[in-house]
Amino acid sequence: MSADNKPASSRAGMKKQLPEKFINYKHVWVFVELERGEVHPVSWELLGEGRKLADKLGVQLAGVVMGPPAATTRAAVEGSYRYGADTVYLMEDPLLTDYRNEPFTKAMTDLVNTYQPEILLLGATTLGRDLAGSVATTLATGLTADCTELAIDDEGSLAATRPTFGGSLLCTIHTLNFRPQMATIRPRVMAMPEAKDGEVSGGLIEVPLNMKEDDVITKILDFIADNTTNKAQLAYADVVVAGGMGLGKPENFKLVKDLAEVLGAEYGGSRPLVQKGWIDSDRQIGQTGKTIRPKLYIAAGISGAIQHRVGVEGADLILAINTDPNAPIMDFAHLAIIGDAMTILPALTEAFRKRLSVNRMAG
Amino acid sequence: MHIVVCIKQVPDSAQIRVHPVTNTIMRQGVPTIINPYDLFSLEEALRLRDAFGGKVTVLTMGPPMAEDSLRKALGIGADDAVLLTDRFFAGSDTLATSFALATAIQKIMETEPVDMVFAGKQTIDGDTAQVGPGICCRLGMQQLTYVQKVESVDPAKREIVVHRRSEGGVQVLKTSLPCMITMLEGTNQIRYGTMDDMFRAARADVRVWSAAAAGIEDMTRCGLRGSPTVVKKVFAPKARAQKARPVDGEGAEALAAAAIEAIFASQPKLESDLLKQSAGY
Ligand SMILES: Cc1cc2nc3c(=O)[nH]c(=O)nc-3n(C[C@H](O)[C@H](O)[C@H](O)COP(=O)(O)OP(=O)(O)OC[C@H]3O[C@@H](n4cnc5c(N)ncnc54)[C@H](O)[C@@H]3O)c2cc1C
Numbered sequence: 001m002s003a004d005n006k007p008a009s010s011r012a013g014m015k016k017q018l019p020e021k022f023i024n025y026k027h028v029w030v031f032v033e034l035e036r037g038e039v040h041p042v043s044w045e046l047l048g049e050g051r052k053l054a055d056k057l058g059v060q061l062a063g064v065v066m067g068p069p070a071a072t073t074r075a076a077v078e079g080s081y082r083y084g085a086d087t088v089y090l091m092e093d094p095l096l097t098d099y100r101n102e103p104f105t106k107a108m109t110d111l112v113n114t115y116q117p118e119i120l121l122l123g124a125t126t127l128g129r130d131l132a133g134s135v136a137t138t139l140a141t142g143l144t145a146d147c148t149e150l151a152i153d154d155e156g157s158l159a160a161t162r163p164t165f166g167g168s169l170l171c172t173i174h175t176l177n178f179r180p181q182m183a184t185i186r187p188r189v190m191a192m193p194e195a196k197d198g199e200v201s202g203g204l205i206e207v208p209l210n211m212k213e214d215d216v217i218t219k220i221l222d223f224i225a226d227n228t229t230n231k232a233q234l235a236y237a238d239v240v241v242a243g244g245m246g247l248g249k250p251e252n253f254k255l256v257k258d259l260a261e262v263l264g265a266e267y268g269g270s271r272p273l274v275q276k277g278w279i280d281s282d283r284q285i286g287q288t289g290k291t292i293r294p295k296l297y298i299a300a301g302i303s304g305a306i307q308h309r310v311g312v313e314g315a316d317l318i319l320a321i322n323t324d325p326n327a328p329i330m331d332f333a334h335l336a337i338i339g340d341a342m343t344i345l346p347a348l349t350e351a352f353r354k355r356l357s358v359n360r361m362a363g
Numbered sequence: 364m365h366i367v368v369c370i371k372q373v374p375d376s377a378q379i380r381v382h383p384v385t386n387t388i389m390r391q392g393v394p395t396i397i398n399p400y401d402l403f404s405l406e407e408a409l410r411l412r413d414a415f416g417g418k419v420t421v422l423t424m425g426p427p428m429a430e431d432s433l434r435k436a437l438g439i440g441a442d443d444a445v446l447l448t449d450r451f452f453a454g455s456d457t458l459a460t461s462f463a464l465a466t467a468i469q470k471i472m473e474t475e476p477v478d479m480v481f482a483g484k485q486t487i488d489g490d491t492a493q494v495g496p497g498i499c500c501r502l503g504m505q506q507l508t509y510v511q512k513v514e515s516v517d518p519a520k521r522e523i524v525v526h527r528r529s530e531g532g533v534q535v536l537k538t539s540l541p542c543m544i545t546m547l548e549g550t551n552q553i554r555y556g557t558m559d560d561m562f563r564a565a566r567a568d569v570r571v572w573s574a575a576a577a578g579i580e581d582m583t584r585c586g587l588r589g590s591p592t593v594v595k596k597v598f599a600p601k602a603r604a605q606k607a608r609p610v611d612g613e614g615a616e617a618l619a620a621a622a623i624e625a626i627f628a629s630q631p632k633l634e635s636d637l638l639k640q641s642a643g644y
């Protein structure tokens with residue numbers, strides 16, 4: 001497509017002329033999402049990515065930690081250094097114990113207005129999306145959602161790439177004349193960076209929230225924790241087996257589950273399976289479902305549409321099972337079995353079962 | 364209770380064409396539907412109206428043909444409809460969209476106070492989940508996203524309790540009206556309109572507002588000009604240099620065996636990991 005090498009519109013092609021008031025905006029920030037004492041791993045993934053952006057720009061990388069005065073909050077600060085932050089902006093306040101939009105929006109916008117980062121990254125989680133929307137609106141800046149790739153262009157502007165509507169396109173979005181440039185990125189889209197061992201330290205800037213409980217209208221009455229033991233841990237699974245419309249009918253999905261069980265894997269599926277009610281929505285893989293980064297991904301009867309592809313591209317090894325040697329999935333899978341999933345899946349299950357039990361006995 | 368529901372008309376299929384000059388999506392010729400996520404919000408709003416009385420106004424910003432989606436919503440049971448349409452809105456990103464919609468809601472409020480605004484969790488075309496929070500923030504309402512259940516509403520005290528999905532659990536939140544809610548998918552089932560609704564929808568007056576009619580004075584905050592984000596490039600994903608390597612074999616057993624060999628050959632550590640893991644059972 002010609003848009004690849006020449007700017008398509010005059011507006012898009014115009015040179016960045018940063019208004020005076022934004023000239024001093026510097027450094028890359030990552031929101032460190034701390035909920036119920038735990039940091040969401042997407043925050044570390046974003047620090048890994050933020051590190052690359054900061055190095056390219058020759059600026060610092062900062063983690064933004066908001067939480068109650070507690071050891072877990074301090075652990076999030078240390079974790080930020082461990083995953084690459086040079087500095088941490090810390091807001092500790094009882095009001096920041098559980099997520100609520102109001103205090104977190106105030107905390108973030110105050111920090112941005114005072115310390116002026118040029119880039120602000122957040123995880124595209126329920127919390128991150130809730131927060132990013134109101135922060136960007138309050139700051140009146142651009143926000144690019146669910147990015148799959150981030151880069152810095154020749155003019156030093158953040159190039160945020162995300163899938164765009166429909167079949168087969170990606171688009172690269174810039175926030176030319178506003179700061180900070182904000183983006184959300186879903187869990188597992190970016191690789192988990194290596195954590196630094198031993199002693200770590202960095203700059204620490206502590207800022208008070210200046211808000212009282214009475215100022216916050218929304219109250220938390222209760223928190224009903226998920227029974228996480230039987231929830232899908234799809235995003236972080238090492239091996240994932242998934243099925244698509246090529247399975248033909250809902251009964252055949254059992255073949256996917258059988259293989260997953262032998263491999264100790266999680267199972268999932270393409271979006272039409274969720275829409276048809278064959279599987280739960282938290283098992284959907286892809287742009288509007290989960291992004292996965294397993295060591296092995298087996299996709300049976302899945303064509304490999306772009307929205308599916310962006311959710312699985314981080315897998316180390318992708319095996320496609322498909323009757324069609326020209327299915328789009330062949331463009332990004334590593335291995336393929338050209339054949340009928342209904343006979344291949346049971347054969348794989350049997351073969352894995354044998355192989356693993358023989359070697360287990362041998363070992 | 365007066366509830367405004369923001370709905371968006373979206374292309375029904377994955378067919379797209381991109382405008383060669385502006386790099387925006389061209390919607391002509393593609394069948395359209397109401398954004399599926401918006402229907403969960405519309406249904407919840409209708410239920411609240413049925414329980415507490417009042418009315419539901421549906422609002423959309425789009426080309427003139429977006430009126431179809433409003434009529435569909437009226438046919439399902441909404442009471443009133445506003446179409447925001449103006450060439451100044453073309454190319455709006457989420458910031459410009461939420462500005463236009465929030466201004467229109469303020470305009471609606473001038474004649475009828477609004478207790479709640481509903482938006483969809485996200486659209487299937489824009490897919491950003493930002494327009495709802497953007498509207499909410501501009502209107503200074505309480506923000507309740509990813510709601511899976513409206514537990515109770517107390518119109519006298521102007522309080523609402525909802526269950527909101529968060530990572531790892533559900534928050535039970537109590538807040539004051541006015542508020543903005545986005546419903547999680549699958550939380551209810553959109554109703555069929557009654558015959559009366561259908562007839563009414565066909566005849567109803569949809570209010571059509573230009574930017575000026577909606578009370579927007581500063582056109583630089585609309586459309587492409589009001590959008591801080593710029594689409595610089597639209598492109599097809601690169602194929603990997605190498606296509607998937609098909610494994611050889613006659614029949615399912617042979618293919619399966621060959622695939623397993625190939626998997627463990629390229630991922631030698633995987634086998635021992637799997638063994639460790641499966642040793643448990
Ligand atoms: C905004 C938007 C967001 C979306 N988000 C997602 C998302 O998050 N995740 C997602 O998955 N999709 C998503 N989609 C849908 C996506 O575009 C595709 O429609 C979908 O992924 C196709 O699912 P599928 O591969 O299972 O089915 P199909 O495209 O119908 O493919 C079926 C495949 O099975 C093969 N097949 C047929 N019979 C057999 C057999 N007996 N054995 C083996 N193979 C067989 C066929 O050759 C074909 O390749 C989204 C779409 C839109 C517009």
Ligand SMILES: Nc1ncnc2c1ncn2[C@@H]1O[C@H](COP(=O)(O)O)[C@@H](O)[C@H]1O
Pocket residue numbers: 369370371372398400401422423424425457460464481482483484485486487489490491492493494495
């Ligand atoms: N043009 C529009 N007109 C009316 N409502 C919209 C429009 N765009 C977005 N919305 C609302 O905002 C929600 C989220 O949209 P998005 O941020 O595009 O994912 C949608 O589900 C709608 O409820």
